[in-house]
Amino acid sequence: MGRTGAVTPVANLDPVQLSGTTVKRASLHNADIIEGLDLHIGDMVFVEKGGEIIPKITAVDKDARILIGDKVRFIKNCPECGAALVRFEGEAAHYCPNENACPPQIKGKMEHFVSRKAMNIDGLGGETINLLYQNDLLHNIADIYTLKVPDLIRLERLGTKSAYNIKEGAEKSKEVPFERVVFALGIRFVGETIAKKLAFAFKNIEALEQATFEELIAVDEIGERIAQSVVAYFSDAQNVNMLSRLKESGLQMSLSEEKLQSHGTALSGFSIVISGTFSSHSRDEYKTMIERNGGKNVGSVSAKTSFILAGENMGPEKLKKAEKLGVKLVDEKTFLSMINAEMQEESPEGLLF
Template sequence: MAEDSIQKEIELLRETLQRHNYNYYILDNPTISDFEFDEMLKRLQELESAHPEYYDETSPTQRVGGGITKNFPTVQHRFRMYSLDNSYSLQDLADWENRLTKTIDEDIEFVAELKYDGASISILYENGIYKQAVTRGDGFQGDEITNNVKTILDIPLRLKGDFPPQFYMRGEIYLNRKNFDKINKAREEEGLDPFMNPRNTASGSLKIQDSAEVRKRGLSAVLYQYVSDNTPASTHWELLQKAKEWGFRVSKEACLCKSMGEVKAFIDHWEQARHHLDFDIDGIVIKVNSLKQQQELGYTAKSPRWAMAYKFKAEKVETRLKSIDYQVGRTGAVTPVANLEPVLLAGTIVKRASLHNEDIIRKFNLHNGDFIYVEKGGEIIPKIVGVNKEKRKSDANEVEYITHCPECSTPLVRKNGEAQHFCPNEMHCPPQIMGKMIHYVSRKALNIESLGAETIAQLFREGLIENPADFYTLTKEQLLPLERMAEKSVQNILDGIEKSKSIPYEKVLYGIGIKHIGETVAKKLVKTFPNIDTLRAASKEELVEVEDIGEKIADSIASFFGNSENLMMIERLKNYGVQLAKDTQKTNTQSNILQGKTFLFTGKLSLFTREQAEEMVERHSGKNISAVSKNLNYLVVGEKAGSKLKKAQALGTVKIIDEQEFLDMIK
């Protein structure tokens, strides 16, 4: 086939597939079968594979995924992503309208939209081409997930019509109930725990490293906000219509309302009709329609004054308490969980609800077989909110909290001032042992991706592992005979374990699971105690001198190192090459420009994180200190700085600078 005819066929296939995507996802009016679409896509893939010179980043074939993203870089939002003020009653909306009319002396129209329950996203388009997708993050900066979002078929890669040269579209990425149920069915068939809810599953899916796996999740997207310096319309409603013309999927349920009365009618309708949707919503978003009026109203420190989220009241249902299970976590905390007669609540079947601790059981005076009221907190987590005592049987017995661990039969303990019971048998209670190992391999710790909870449980049952040090003794000969273990999966496990030996000390310290030591505390300990031996030898007085380290954490550290089995594990990890000392090469200075200078960061930082800031100080030979004093040279202030700023101003000897001035110092 001649080169020009190949190019023409490729271009025609791309144009045809993009048109069918638009018909299916935007207009909801498919004109060909799935089979016909797949056959065209397959033909296009074959042609593009044979002729890479015709590569196009917006081709429909680029949605299939397959790219691996090891790290999701942090990107600063050019336009801040504000959060919305919430209202929980119609009176709240009336009060909001009164505030609007005090500023706007003319009629106000509104646009009411469904509040999709998913993950917020900001997408950059340049010259009609999809360029970048960034999560909301903290509103100032988020994670770039461009490749993963590209796999979502609702999101156009190339726009059509008369669009501006550069702008951002913001929206919500979510998972409909059909695809959520499909994912959970597959997980259960594989022996994995089902996901809790569509919202968290959608959010977590966006951070999967393999974009081909993201595509398999079947995520959806709805776009609801145009953001740019230049706006090709005078109202929000017009922008939604233009967005649809350009190829975006906008909510077909959105409604232009001439008055707050029409808004309330919209809310009344969807308070009931939401249960017939195939996706979750948790309220209604109301926006002032006029962009001129929006500009006049402006923003508070957190939210636009021209928008409000009306949150639906939590739905409450009655069902019967069948029994109570007791779950043991990795720290030994025991959590009672109520088993319920299955009941439909906010669109899903609820069978279980956490009771948290003994005090909650006593608060409700629960009896076996009680009829209880359940609601979903934030439309997500089922919780018990009351008991129908009128239905209680006269011979029903009061629920008695267990006295011994359900897993190892050790007597439970409850310390003064703590709500939960604990199993003290931390070294030999099976859920605690497995929980510690699962924590050790988790992404924020040693990040051994090939070792999941099911694999760890299998290895524990086979007697191959009892603590994290045992991972480093595993061999191919031990693993291959096990169920669901093939040559490739075994090699991935061994490679992941070997790779973990290069993970930095602060992550290892977090990963070994000392009670009360999270990521942040681990980093602060490493700065003062650069190896595991100095930490072990530290006195309680030395420990509490470290910022954010109180007596509770100090006692926990002493208890950990006072256990001979923990000490043996630490020595074994050392011998296997795990990093239990700070890597001084990685902290080598880049310059001496800050030598002799001390720094403290306060307020909400927008150009970098606090951790990044402190690392920059160290790399340029400066020193971080934890409090405002006469020893402080520079206080770097972010948004809404508080008491530290006031104290520095009162001292008069501290130089107060902003984030950009700090960056200018280190060039």
């Protein structure tokens, strides 16, 4: 089980040699795959080793069935905490819904919270989290900010230096911007990009907490599944309590002034490729402008590309591909007017940087 509570079934096999390693386990992915394979206990199976770490079962050798075992049925309860598993619409996986009391989920959430792209807290790795959890010092992410050095030092496996590192890392993480805090919370289905969208759409945690389902789906790229998950997260009393403790600890719970002013939506939902050389701004400046106006800068031309910001001497391969796919080319002057028009509406200063 992962931090999101998704349950991944794994088959235990009689060990077999497969391109240089002994394979003992194979991923079964989800209930549909098990059903599709018509898998029974004791079956002879075909196993394939692809790019994944755990090999997968591709088929059952039904001719090899002599005595047929019980049909493999997906478990109904969480193997860790016993809660009845649930399935979300459109999702292949089964989940344990007991987010705040299922040990691997609690620990997984903390690991996600401290990870580099989230709060980036040095000194708090998976093992340390496990140690602190087992010693009753960490129950949820808010506890990270109220850890006391003497309590940490008392733990046998943790030195004085590590204890101070944890405190220092937690202190430093209070500067992490709001959009990353939203990501760090580990709300189901809210990845890095969605967290950014939510942060810029609602601007502070209070507004996000109070956002209704309708308000959420009105935001670009936020579908029903995400909206439901966000509403569910903020209607859980335990989460609300934890958030108020995080606020008290001094985390960034709103967009910085600078970001509030610089963020436009002129390019929201656009996937843009930059190619060629430019005279008014550098490529990096254009990249920043795309991001600040809600667009996404991508490296290669595909059917999903909205347009190409094309300078002089555009790459011939990109040009060919754009023509083939019918992707529009936009020169820098047109591009600047596209975002300027929006910026003037958004902020009276009309400042890009």
